Amino acid sequence: MNTQDLCxxxxxxxxxxxxxxxxxxxxxxxxxxxxxxxxxYPALRKLQSxxxxxxxxxxxxxxxxxxxxxxxxxxxxxxxxxxxxTEPQEICKSDFVLLAFFAHLLSTDQLAAIVxxxxxxxxxxxxxxQAIQGREDLPxxxxxxxxxxxxxxxxxxxxxxxxxxxxxxxxxHYGDPA
Amino acid sequence: MNTQDLCxxxxxxxxxxxxxxxxxxxxxxxxxxxxxxxxxYPALRKLQSxxxxxxxxxxxxxxxxxxxxxxxxxxxxxxxxxxxxTEPQEICKSDFVLLAFFAHLLSTDQLAAIVxxxxxxxxxxxxxxQAIQGREDLPxxxxxxxxxxxxxxxxxxxxxxxxxxxxxxxxxHYGDPA
DNA sequence: AGCATCATATATCGATCCGATATAGCCGGC
DNA sequence: GCCGGCTATATCGGATCGATATATGATGCT
Numbered sequence: 005m006n007t008q009d010l011c012x013x014x015x016x017x018x019x020x021x022x023x024x025x026x027x028x029x030x031x032x033x034x035x036x037x038x039x040x041x042x043x044x045y046p047a048l049r050k051l052q053s054x055x056x057x058x059x060x061x062x063x064x065x066x067x068x069x070x071x072x073x074x075x076x077x078x079x080x081x082x083x084x085x086x087x088x089x090t091e092p093q094e095i096c097k098s099d100f101v102l103l104a105f106f107a108h109l110l111s112t113d114q115l116a117a118i119v120x121x122x123x124x125x126x127x128x129x130x131x132x133x134q135a136i137q138g139r140e141d142l143p144x145x146x147x148x149x150x151x152x153x154x155x156x157x158x159x160x161x162x163x164x165x166x167x168x169x170x171x172x173x174x175x176x177h178y179g180d181p182a
Numbered sequence: 183m184n185t186q187d188l189c190x191x192x193x194x195x196x197x198x199x200x201x202x203x204x205x206x207x208x209x210x211x212x213x214x215x216x217x218x219x220x221x222x223y224p225a226l227r228k229l230q231s232x233x234x235x236x237x238x239x240x241x242x243x244x245x246x247x248x249x250x251x252x253x254x255x256x257x258x259x260x261x262x263x264x265x266x267x268t269e270p271q272e273i274c275k276s277d278f279v280l281l282a283f284f285a286h287l288l289s290t291d292q293l294a295a296i297v298x299x300x301x302x303x304x305x306x307x308x309x310x311x312q313a314i315q316g317r318e319d320l321p322x323x324x325x326x327x328x329x330x331x332x333x334x335x336x337x338x339x340x341x342x343x344x345x346x347x348x349x350x351x352x353x354x355h356y357g358d359p360a
Numbered sequence: 361a362g363c364a365t366c367a368t369a370t371a372t373c374g375a376t377c378c379g380a381t382a383t384a385g386c387c388g389g390c
Numbered sequence: 391g392c393c394g395g396c397t398a399t400a401t402c403g404g405a406t407c408g409a410t411a412t413a414t415g416a417t418g419c420t
Contacts, residue, residue: 007405010280033280033283036274036278042407043405045370045372069369071369071370090281091299098214101213102188105214106191114266144285144356155341159334160330164330217377219399224377246383
């Protein structure tokens with residue numbers, strides 16, 4: 005799904021500024037979607053000229069003014085329509101797996117450092133997800149999507165931890181990097 | 183990692199044409215990287231003008247001629263250098279999780295169809311990975327990267343299957359879509 | 361006190377990448 | 391006999407990322 009429609013989705017949860025939309029992605033949705041400012045701000049402008057959102061400006065004390073966007077009726081039905089036509093596709097880009105794939109070109113120390121860094125990253129992501137897992141009032145689908153993210157990340161952790169020592173051992177004996 | 187350097191990586195495994203590079207990604211590496219022709223062909227041209235690859239043309243009977251690329255010494259060391267500076271980052275974009283997140287806006291039938299389609303997709307990806315898992319002669323890192331992909335996909339399958347009926351049940355009782 | 365860094369909030373811009381499209385001949389199936 | 395799929399090239403528009411810019415306040419470190 006493109007950034008425009010993703011923004012419609014977040015606005016479906018409540019009015020928000022571009023900055024707050026980004027925050028929502030970072031905090032709760034980053035394990036499956038995370039568009040940048042460079043696509044969010046132009047998207048909001050296009051949504052406005054398409055009539056799917058309206059803008060109001062909210063001045064703040066000692067802060068830059070917010071431009072808060074709200075869904076229109078058309079925007080709401082547009083999102084429902086897009087959602088019902090969206091295919092459940094998943095795309096992963098992992099430089100970690102890439103590094104593992106070419107590990108024979110690295111030293112064992114480098115490989116060990118990479119794996120360790122990866123473990124740390126997953127652990128941090130996991131904590132972020134577990135922090136929002138506690139909420140009681142979520143629809144079953146939202147709960148499922150968070151639990152899904154946690155489960156998959158835990159599977160990664162478990163697999164890496166289980167095979168780490170064997171990987172490093174075999175790597176050492178396979179031959180030093182050219 | 184960008185497409186240029188990814189191509190260097192594949193060429194590190196052996197000479198190949200642009201088409202064959204794409205095939206390699208589709209067959210063995212699609213679970214973590216899968217650049218398109220639209221970035222591969224321009225990348226190969228840039229690699230050539232940078233002196234990191236050389237091109238030779240191989241005519242074929244009743245087929246378009248191949249442009250086969252080979253790594254130069256500079257290309258080889260360039261890849262080693264890039265590899266040792268690459269961070270083990272992972273980025274996922276999942277429209278499946280997105281659909282789950284907004285499932286309260288869909289009917290239970292729609293949700294059931296989406297989950298089923300997702301299961302089918304994972305099963306097919308899994309078969310593709312398991313087909314190359316059998317090879318005996320792979321370096322430990324390559325084996326690890328394939329096993330990692332399989333394990334994570336199996337974790338997805340397991341989780342979805344386990345929670346499917348409960349999700350649909352709760353979804354039904356949560357309220358019909360607006 | 362002074363300085364750096366982070367958070368809030370906007371926005372743009374170049375580089376990159378995807379997805380669709382075009383071309384073209386062969387092969388296999390219905 | 392034709393339609394779709396495979397081999398093989400390539401381009402182009404649009405979408406997206408990542409870095410950068412601007413401005414101010416709060417926080418924290420030395």
